[in-house]
Amino acid sequence: MNDTDSLIGLTETVVDRYDTSIRHLAFKAHEAGFKVTYTTLHQIRFGKYKSIPGEQTVRAIAYLAGVEDSVAFTAAGQPVPGPPLADELPPGADNLSPKSRKAVVEMVRVLVDLEAGNNAERTSSEPTKISRHQSHDVAAESNFGQEQKTGPDSSIIELRGAEAEKYPAPPIEQLAAHPKVKTRREQLDEQTGERDNQGNNGGSK
Numbered sequence: 001m002n003d004t005d006s007l008i009g010l011t012e013t014v015v016d017r018y019d020t021s022i023r024h025l026a027f028k029a030h031e032a033g034f035k036v037t038y039t040t041l042h043q044i045r046f047g048k049y050k051s052i053p054g055e056q057t058v059r060a061i062a063y064l065a066g067v068e069d070s071v072a073f074t075a076a077g078q079p080v081p082g083p084p085l086a087d088e089l090p091p092g093a094d095n096l097s098p099k100s101r102k103a104v105v106e107m108v109r110v111l112v113d114l115e116a117g118n119n120a121e122r123t124s125s126e127p128t129k130i131s132r133h134q135s136h137d138v139a140a141e142s143n144f145g146q147e148q149k150t151g152p153d154s155s156i157i158e159l160r161g162a163e164a165e166k167y168p169a170p171p172i173e174q175l176a177a178h179p180k181v182k183t184r185r186e187q188l189d190e191q192t193g194e195r196d197n198q199g200n201n202g203g204s205k
Contacts, residue, residue: 044057
């Protein structure tokens, strides 16, 4: 493994480079304007640092190791920060009212959380891929379940158990499929025939 592949390796490089103690290295970083403690550097060197190293810590290690900040941030598994956002704000931004400042801060916080979530998704394992045949089977099974639930005609409701007892079935003679039940056309034909018969009977008299 290369010394620049991890913060542990970079910290070891710093110790070898200056041939001095971690405490003295922390003091040297302070002199350069970096806020990093001896305890933090010591724990990073021996792999006991449980938190995510802050930006100041990573930049301090980069400075002490004599490498670009991007090398140290890559070793820490973090994205390389851009220039300070405050330097890119338009003129007059410092004159915003407290309410407007709060709105800007909240918007930036939302964007930071959003990008952090996107980065986490990109670094997570890829979703399981399924073949075209598998996706067809899944869709068919889903459709089958839907047909079982709704049936060919969703207006038809099947009642079972105690619910069915509340609505007893009509006599078989009243069912449309029973041969004794006449269709509407047959009923109209009978009525027309009866009127014709009554007319003929009246005319014969």
